[in-house]
Structure formats: structure tokens, C-alpha cells
Amino acid sequence: MSFQDDLRRFGPGSSARVTRDEAMAYCARLAATHYENFSVITWLTPREHRPAFASIYGFCRWADDLGDEVGDRDESLRLLAWWRDELRAMYAGEARHPVMIALRETVAQYAIPIGPFSALIDAFVQDQHxxxxxxxxxxxxxxxxxxxxxxxxxxxxxxxxxxxxxxxxxxxxxxxxxxxxxxxxxxxxxxxxxxxxxxxxxxxxxxxxxxxxxxxxxxxxxxxxxxxxxxxxxxxxxxxxxxxxxxxxxxxxxxxxxxxxxxxxxxxxxxxxxLSSRPALSKLTKAGLLARAVVSLTLARRGRRAARAASPPVEMAPAGSSGGRRP
Known part of the structure; x- marks a missing residue:
């Protein structure tokens, strides 16, 4: 489904209502159909955090598309103002849009303030000017x-x-x-x-x-x-x-x-x-970067564990002694 289809379905004045599970599934589909250089969610992303990242991505994707895919600056500004209203409504406990319904759980679970989301909208508004x-x-x-x-x-x-x-x-x-x-x-x-x-x-x-x-x-x-x-x-x-x-x-x-x-x-x-063509990364290069990231983190953690294991144990002084701790 194109963004224009989504805008007609869920945009201003829409009467469409979705359940919590439908909202989560909608954001997951958005995150899976990205066009950025790297996946928003990788197979290493902890499963418990994936809905949160999908909802955050959904918010960013809609804001970006409202700024870039409408084709009319004044209309984009109107829609971005509507998107800000949807964000405020979500923080007031009145989420309506499927992205906001999913995002509401993320915001509550991780105690995220409105500031970062509002700043992102400010950036897309700035793009229009x-x-x-x-x-x-x-x-x-x-x-x-x-x-x-x-x-x-x-x-x-x-x-x-x-x-x-x-x-x-x-x-x-x-x-x-x-x-x-x-x-x-x-x-x-x-x-x-x-x-x-x-x-x-x-x-x-x-x-x-x-x-x-x-x-x-x-x-x-x-x-x-x-x-x-x-x-x-x-x-x-x-x-x-x-x-x-x-x-x-x-x-x-x-x-x-x-x-x-x-x-x-x-x-x-x-x-x-x-200028003659856009440099891009191949799937093989991306896979290699992911592998190196995993290996690097694994080695770093292994090194920290080894360092802790090599440290001499700290013995507690007997109760009542003046030293408190001793080597």
C-alpha cells in the first residue's frame, strides 16, 4: 500500500479505527518496508524491544512522508501540524492514529518525553521553509x-x-x-x-x-x-x-x-x-558490517569478563575491625 493510500485511510478526518494488535502489526510492516541504508530492526535486536523500535520508526516514517511525499508545501505544513496534534493527543491519552496507538505503549514502557518527537516534527517543518x-x-x-x-x-x-x-x-x-x-x-x-x-x-x-x-x-x-x-x-x-x-x-x-x-x-x-551515480552498500557489505559488529562486541565483552576474572578477590574484614576492607 502506498503512502497516499495510507494517508487517505488514516489521515485527517479519518474515521478508521484499529485495535492495539492491528496498530502493532501496521508499524512492523512499515519497518519491514524501509528504504534506508540499514534495517531499522535486525535479527539481533532483542525481541522485547522490536515493537518499540517499529513504533518509533512508524512515527518518523509518517513525519518524513508528510514532509516529502505530498508535493505541496502548504499542504505539507498543514499535515505536519495535524501530525503534531496527533502526537499531543497520544500523550494526553487519546491516541487515534495506528502509529500513535502503538507508540503510546512505547512511551509508557520506556518513560519517553515528548521532546524528541516534537523536535523531529520541527525538522520536517523546517524542510518546508x-x-x-x-x-x-x-x-x-x-x-x-x-x-x-x-x-x-x-x-x-x-x-x-x-x-x-x-x-x-x-x-x-x-x-x-x-x-x-x-x-x-x-x-x-x-x-x-x-x-x-x-x-x-x-x-x-x-x-x-x-x-x-x-x-x-x-x-x-x-x-x-x-x-x-x-x-x-x-x-x-x-x-x-x-x-x-x-x-x-x-x-x-x-x-x-x-x-x-x-x-x-x-x-x-x-x-x-x-554526482554521476549514488554510492550505495551491497547486501554482502551490509552482512559483513553486521558480522563485524557482532564479533567486536563479543570480543569486548569477553575481554571485560576475563579482566574481572583475573582481578584478585576482595576479602571483607571481620566484623568490628577498623579496616573495613583489606587486600
């Missing part, structure tokens, strides 16, 4: 709404949300967003959006006329080399988050981080020419 970014700082500010909240939602589900983890997650999520921008320069231009900051294009001498004509020049190569390097540094810094995530969710976090690095590697391997 801003088609080009003048500075890199402006682009980073956009990523704080369009990318970073997703990482916060993952942390809540993992039971690992704190200030430091959020900071590291922001590095990873912003870098992944940037990697997607550099991968999709031509695709974004086709829908009227330019994410390569103007200050950087001017710095490397790559004029608007060349960009709009999709001319791959030495200037563009150096420009994208610079942007890829920025994203790579952020991903490397963010990788410190992986060992801080409990359980198998760490594998998914590691996979997305490795995937972002793989996209940057693919861009670099083709000499930074993303």
Missing part, C-alpha cells in the same frame, strides 16, 4: 532536530539515556545525517534541496552553476573530501558510545556507526564523485 544552508553551523543546528532526537529515542529504549551518552549519540547521529547528505547530493538537488553549505562551496571555488549542472570537477572533489573528513571524525568520536550501551542493542548502534563509515569509504573509493 529552508532549501539551502549558508553555513555548516546552520546545518548542524538542523541535524540537532532532524537526527539527534532519533539517537535519544534509542537510548531511552535501551535504558541508557544520560547526558554523556546523549552527547556521544549526537556525534553519531549528526555524522550519519551528514553521510547521507554527501551520498545524496544529486538526489536532494532533484527535489530542490542543497545541504552542502554555501560557505564551503565558495571556499573551494565550486559555483552554483556547476552544482545545478551536476558537474564533477576538481573543486567538487576537494569540497566533498573536506565534508567526508568532518563526518568521519564525528563518527569516530561517537563510537565511544557503543560499549556504554547495554545488551544486544549495542550491536545495532555499532552497525549504524560502521555503516556510516562504510558509506564514507564508498564515497572516497569512487574519488568523491557522487
Amino acid at each position: 529552508v532549501a539551502e544552508y549558508q553555513t555548516f553551523e546552520q546545518l548542524l543546528d538542523y541535524c540537532r532536530r532532524s537526527a539527534d532526537p532519533v539517537g535519544h529515542l534509542v537510548l531511552y529504549v535501551a535504558g541508557a539515556f544520560d547526558e554523556e551518552n546523549a552527547r556521544l549519540s549526537n556525534q553519531t547521529c549528526t555524522a550519519l545525517q551528514l553521510a547521507n547528505f554527501w551520498q545524496d547530493v544529486a538526489r536532494d538537488l532533484a527535489i530542490g534541496r542543497i545541504y552542502l553549505p554555501r560557505e564551503d562551496r565558495e571556499r573551494f571555488g565550486y559555483p552554483d552553476a556547476d552544482l545545478r549542472a551536476l558537474r564533477f570537477t576538481p573543486q567538487f572533489r576537494e569540497l566533498l573530501r573536506f565534508e567526508v573528513g568532518r563526518a568521519r571524525e564525528m563518527l569516530e568520536r561517537g563510537r565511544a558510545l557503543v560499549p556504554r550501551i547495554p545488551g544486544p542493542i549495542a550491536v545495532d548502534v555499532d552497525l549504524f556507526s560502521r555503516g556510516g563509515l562504510a558509506i564514507l569509504d564508498r564515497i572516497e573509493a569512487r574519488g568523491y564523485d557522487v
Whole structure:
């Protein structure tokens, strides 16, 4: 079923009602028919967390489609305002849309505040008003709404949300967003959006006329080399988050981080020419990244267990002694 079909069925004014189980199944289908670089839910994602990730994905998918698939800016803004109303209604205990019915359980189970969801809607609203970014700082500010909240939602589900983890997650999520921008320069231009900051294009001498004509020049190569390097540094810094995530969710976090690095590697391997065709990862490459993520996490945990086993036991001092503990 297409998004337009779903919009007619579940959009504003719809009288359709679904059960809790139907809402869960609907979100699971959305998550299974994604078109991103990596699966939202892998076979290693703990089964108990899969409905939560599917409902979060359903929320993001609808917000994204309302912003990008409608074809009319004013109508998109109207629909995004409706989607925000649906979110508020869900938090008020009046979920109506199937995604919101499923999301209600996720929000209650993991005590997720409304902030990350609201920020994501803000980003899609911004897309309707801003088609080009003048500075890199402006682009980073956009990523704080369009990318970073997703990482916060993952942390809540993992039971690992704190200030430091959020900071590291922001590095990873912003870098992944940037990697997607550099991968999709031509695709974004086709829908009227330019994410390569103007200050950087001017710095490397790559004029608007060349960009709009999709001319791959030495200037563009150096420009994208610079942007890829920025994203790579952020991903490397963010990788410190992986060992801080409990359980198998760490594998998914590691996979997305490795995937972002793989996209940057693919861009670099083709000499930074993303204008003639879009660099993408093969299924074999994705499988290899997943395997490496699993092995890396397994070895890290094995090492921690070995270190604990090698530590000398701590003996408790007899009751009443002044030492408390002794070697």
C-alpha cells in the first residue's frame, strides 16, 4: 500500500479505527518496508524491544512522508501540524492514529518525553521553509532536530539515556545525517534541496552553476573530501558510545556507526564523485558490517569478563575491625 493510500485511510478526518494488535502489526510492516541504508530492526535486536523500535520508526516514517511525499508545501505544513496534534493527543491519552496507538505503549514502557518527537516534527517543518544552508553551523543546528532526537529515542529504549551518552549519540547521529547528505547530493538537488553549505562551496571555488549542472570537477572533489573528513571524525568520536550501551542493542548502534563509515569509504573509493551515480552498500557489505559488529562486541565483552576474572578477590574484614576492607 502506498503512502497516499495510507494517508487517505488514516489521515485527517479519518474515521478508521484499529485495535492495539492491528496498530502493532501496521508499524512492523512499515519497518519491514524501509528504504534506508540499514534495517531499522535486525535479527539481533532483542525481541522485547522490536515493537518499540517499529513504533518509533512508524512515527518518523509518517513525519518524513508528510514532509516529502505530498508535493505541496502548504499542504505539507498543514499535515505536519495535524501530525503534531496527533502526537499531543497520544500523550494526553487519546491516541487515534495506528502509529500513535502503538507508540503510546512505547512511551509508557520506556518513560519517553515528548521532546524528541516534537523536535523531529520541527525538522520536517523546517524542510518546508529552508532549501539551502549558508553555513555548516546552520546545518548542524538542523541535524540537532532532524537526527539527534532519533539517537535519544534509542537510548531511552535501551535504558541508557544520560547526558554523556546523549552527547556521544549526537556525534553519531549528526555524522550519519551528514553521510547521507554527501551520498545524496544529486538526489536532494532533484527535489530542490542543497545541504552542502554555501560557505564551503565558495571556499573551494565550486559555483552554483556547476552544482545545478551536476558537474564533477576538481573543486567538487576537494569540497566533498573536506565534508567526508568532518563526518568521519564525528563518527569516530561517537563510537565511544557503543560499549556504554547495554545488551544486544549495542550491536545495532555499532552497525549504524560502521555503516556510516562504510558509506564514507564508498564515497572516497569512487574519488568523491557522487554526482554521476549514488554510492550505495551491497547486501554482502551490509552482512559483513553486521558480522563485524557482532564479533567486536563479543570480543569486548569477553575481554571485560576475563579482566574481572583475573582481578584478585576482595576479602571483607571481620566484623568490628577498623579496616573495613583489606587486600
